[in-house]
Amino acid sequence: MPDRPDHFHRLREFAALLVLWMLVMYGLSILGMPRAFTPQSFQSLHVTRGLYGLLNFALFYAAIRLVFPQFLEHRKWGRLAAGLLMMVVVATTVKFAIADNFFRAEILEIGYRNGVKLYKDYWYYFRTEFWTNAVVLCTALAYVLFFAWLAEDKRRKQLALQKQDAEFAILKMQLNAHFLMNSLNSIYSLALVRSPQVVDAAHTLSQILEYMTEQPPVAGYRTRLSDELRYLEDFIAMQRLRTGCQDCVRMRVSGDPSAFGIAPLLLVPFVENAFKHGVANRPEQPVEISVDCSGEGFGFTVHNFKTRKRKDQAGGIGLVNVRKRLELVYPGQYELTIRETEHEYSSHLQIHWENGHSMHSGGR
Numbered sequence: 001m002p003d004r005p006d007h008f009h010r011l012r013e014f015a016a017l018l019v020l021w022m023l024v025m026y027g028l029s030i031l032g033m034p035r036a037f038t039p040q041s042f043q044s045l046h047v048t049r050g051l052y053g054l055l056n057f058a059l060f061y062a063a064i065r066l067v068f069p070q071f072l073e074h075r076k077w078g079r080l081a082a083g084l085l086m087m088v089v090v091a092t093t094v095k096f097a098i099a100d101n102f103f104r105a106e107i108l109e110i111g112y113r114n115g116v117k118l119y120k121d122y123w124y125y126f127r128t129e130f131w132t133n134a135v136v137l138c139t140a141l142a143y144v145l146f147f148a149w150l151a152e153d154k155r156r157k158q159l160a161l162q163k164q165d166a167e168f169a170i171l172k173m174q175l176n177a178h179f180l181m182n183s184l185n186s187i188y189s190l191a192l193v194r195s196p197q198v199v200d201a202a203h204t205l206s207q208i209l210e211y212m213t214e215q216p217p218v219a220g221y222r223t224r225l226s227d228e229l230r231y232l233e234d235f236i237a238m239q240r241l242r243t244g245c246q247d248c249v250r251m252r253v254s255g256d257p258s259a260f261g262i263a264p265l266l267l268v269p270f271v272e273n274a275f276k277h278g279v280a281n282r283p284e285q286p287v288e289i290s291v292d293c294s295g296e297g298f299g300f301t302v303h304n305f306k307t308r309k310r311k312d313q314a315g316g317i318g319l320v321n322v323r324k325r326l327e328l329v330y331p332g333q334y335e336l337t338i339r340e341t342e343h344e345y346s347s348h349l350q351i352h353w354e355n356g357h358s359m360h361s362g363g364r
Contacts, residue, residue: 186239223261270302
């Protein structure tokens with residue numbers, strides 16, 4: 001059963017090539033014939049282009065199925081030369097035998113000498129037929145090389161996609177581990193002071209982890225923007241529990257996020273960075289988040305006031321990771337602007353939808 005589709009494909013390819021070959025043979029000959037057709041000219045046409053066109057097609061098809069594919073696989077020049085020579089000899093011998101027995105006038109006749117008809121002998125015919133065989137084999141080689149190039153190009157693209165997905169999976173794993181470590185530290189801080197909010201924090205974390213694990217490690221995957229923002233709100237809720245300040249984060253959303261798709265887990269590192277390096281417990285200096293989505297693109301801005309106590313280099317592993325992911329999922333489609341002063345830090349991400357629009361391809 002598994003061989004039938006391949007067998008059917010080969011049969012269909014054979015039929016298509018044969019029809020195309022014969023159309024070319026007859027078409028070129030008919031265009032070059034005089035307007036006054038005679039029975040003799042039609043008979044000659046059917047012999048030279050019909051019958052011998054089929055014989056040349058047999059040589060062509062044998063070359064593209066036997067000799068040239070084996071050469072591309074093994075790269076043995078001796079076997080290639082021997083195979084081509086054997087095919088030329090066999091093809092020439094078969095064509096000469098048919099002509100000598102049935103179509104001497106159409107194929108082998110070369111004129112008169114002293115009133116006697118002259119015909120080509122085998123070696124004379126072999127020499128004159130050499131160029132025809134050479135054209136047929138060159139056509140076969142071009143055909144094989146063209147489709148080999150197409151197959152190699154397809155393989156390279158598949159390898160590039162596999163490499164991209166592998167890199168994306170590694171970056172996603174690093175991001176998840178970094179986020180999980182920070183979240184557990186937050187819950188641990190609540191547990192140390194015996195806060196009753198630790199239960200809510202654990203529940204929120206379970207929702208966050210559920211969403212994170214649902215996202216496949218495929219660079220081309222897009223989740224609903226509304227789901228990504230809900231995930232972001234869960235993260236913000238967890239940070240509010242940790243800091244005990246409900247008014248320290250302000251988030252504004254414009255547009256319809258349910259109508260668009262985005263690469264998952266792309267936005268939270270910006271917000272996480274604001275909490276990690278900024279003031280997170282003063283309502284007068286809130287973390288401000290702005291989301292703008294339209295048919296043209298997506299804008300995401302996070303602004304925070306910086307804390308005097310710097311834990312490590314601003315940006316951290318999260319934003320470095322995000323830059324790499326952006327190059328994988330939105331190459332040439334995004335702009336990331338970071339502005340930093342002594343007291344403030346802001347990041348702005350602008351994504352231009354491909355073809356002016358990006359619908360979601362997945363979600364929860």
